[in-house]
Amino acid sequence: xxxxxxxxxxxxxxxxxxxxxxxxxxxxxxxxxxxxxxxxxxxxxxxxxxxxxxxxxxxxxxxxxxxxxxxxxxxxxxxxxxxxxxxxxxxxxxxxxxxxxxxxxxxxxxxxxxxxxxxxxxxxxxxxxxxxxxxxxxxxxxxxxxxxxxxxxxxxxxxxxxxxxxxxxxxxxxxxxxxxxxxxxxxxxxxxxxxxxxxxxxxxxxxxxxxxxxxxxxxxxxxxxxxxxxxxxxxxxxxxxxxxxxxxxxxxxxxxxxxxxxxxxxxxx
Numbered sequence: 322x323x324x325x326x327x328x329x330x331x332x333x334x335x336x337x338x339x340x341x342x343x344x345x346x347x348x349x350x351x352x353x354x355x356x357x358x359x360x361x362x363x364x365x366x367x368x369x370x371x372x373x374x375x376x377x378x379x380x381x382x383x384x385x386x387x388x389x390x391x392x393x394x395x396x397x398x399x400x401x402x403x404x405x406x407x408x409x410x411x412x413x414x415x416x417x418x419x420x421x422x423x424x425x426x427x428x429x430x431x432x433x434x435x436x437x438x439x440x441x442x443x444x445x446x447x448x449x450x451x452x453x454x455x456x457x458x459x460x461x462x463x464x465x466x467x468x469x470x471x472x473x474x475x476x477x478x479x480x481x482x483x484x485x486x487x488x489x490x491x492x493x494x495x496x497x498x499x500x501x502x503x504x505x506x507x508x509x510x511x512x513x514x515x516x517x518x519x520x521x522x523x524x525x526x527x528x529x530x531x532x533x534x535x536x537x538x539x540x541x542x543x544x545x546x547x548x549x550x551x552x553x554x555x556x557x558x559x560x561x562x563x564x565x566x567x568x569x570x571x572x573x574x575x576x577x578x579x580x581x582x583x584x585x586x587x588x589x590x
Contacts, residue, residue, distance in 0.1 A: 326354075327442060330361035331432070332368035332387060335380025340423065344372070347425035356436055358429070367394035370435060375402035376421075381410060397439045399431060415439055426525070426553045473518040473589050474498040478508040478534065479551065480526055484574075488521065491581060497589075505529040512538055517546045519588050522568070524552035532566040539567035547588045551576060 331348065333341055341360075348358040361368035371387060374380035384398065398416040400406075405418040419431050436442050477488045480503045492499045500515065502508035505526045512520070520538065524531035531550055538544040547569040569588075572580060 326357060328357045328359055329369040329432075329436060329440075330365065331358050332361040332371045333373075334371060334383035334387060335374035335377055336372075340374070343423065343425075344428065347423075347428050350425055351429055354429075356433055356442065358432055363390075367391050368396055369440070370397055370399060370432065372399045372401060372419075372432075375400045375406055375418075381408070385410070397435055399435060430553075472496055472498045474500065474515065476500050476502065476508065476511060476515075476517045476520045476546075478502045478505070478521065478526070478531070479523040480504065481523070484523070484551075491578065492585075495582075495585060497585075503527070505531065505534040508534055509537055509542070512542055512544055517544070519585075520544070520546050520548045522548055522550050524550055535566040535568045549584055549588075 331344075333344060336344065345360060348360065351358045368387075371384055373384045380401075388394075398411060398414055399419050400411070400416055401419045401421065401423060403421050405420070417431070417435055419428065475492055475497050477485060477492075477499060478501075479485055479488070485501050485503075489499055489501070500511055500517075502511055503526075505528055508520075508522070511517075522531045522534060526534070531552070535548050535550065538546075538548060548567070550566075550568040550571045551574055552571070553574045570584065572584070
């Protein structure tokens with residue numbers, strides 16, 4: 322089945338010209354993704370999302386002016402700032418806070434989550450941290466089979482609830498025992514306590530990065546299990562970093578089911 326693609330217009334409020342260009346480059350990266358984000362401009366229908374700079378007064382002022390020109394229009398707001406400020410200006414409006422820095426992969430993930438929750442648009446069936454956990458749960462109907470005593474054990478290290486849920490379902494249905502860690506520190510603790518046959522490791526983690534976790538697993542803990550790095554980073558430099566961190570393979574998200582099955586076949590069959 323082909324994955325549905327849809328465009329969402331983004332109104333930017335209170336951002337400098339340089340930041341608008343940075344956000345524009347992030348939006349360009351979404352052109353080949355199911356959710357394609359494009360800047361909204363005056364004269365168009367209401368924007369699908371408003372992203373405002375909460376660190377300066379102009380952000381709220383621009384948002385207020387936008388609402389005044391579109392009375393009755395309903396759309397969510399993403400508040401970008403250094404600290405999360407509470408304001409009655411957003412009462413009755415669906416809004417989320419995005420903590421700086423504004424990096425392309427982070428802002429796209431946050432927009433994807435907002436689109437999934439507000440517009441219920443989540444076309445992916447692959448393993449992606451852009452899916453909401455509720456959408457993943459709704460797609461899963463078949464219970465995992467009972468595990469054999471000899472089932473091979475896999476560790477999944479990812480701070481995305483949707484990724485953990487989807488991996489739990491896919492790996493459980495394939496007959497594997499699965500443990501989870503949300504941080505690199507937790508992953509290292511589990512790797513010391515248990516012996517795993519395969520480790521899926523996200524690069525972007527709270528605290529120490531996946532690269533550091535991989536180096537520690539291989540060089541200090543002498544873990545023999547293959548380490549599969551999962552990330553949204555696709556540059557040659559990032560892949561080289563994964564190799565230098567002793568990862569056995571470097572896969573980019575969204576991870577297709579075929580890629581997952583091929584990886585399991587390669588290392589566990």
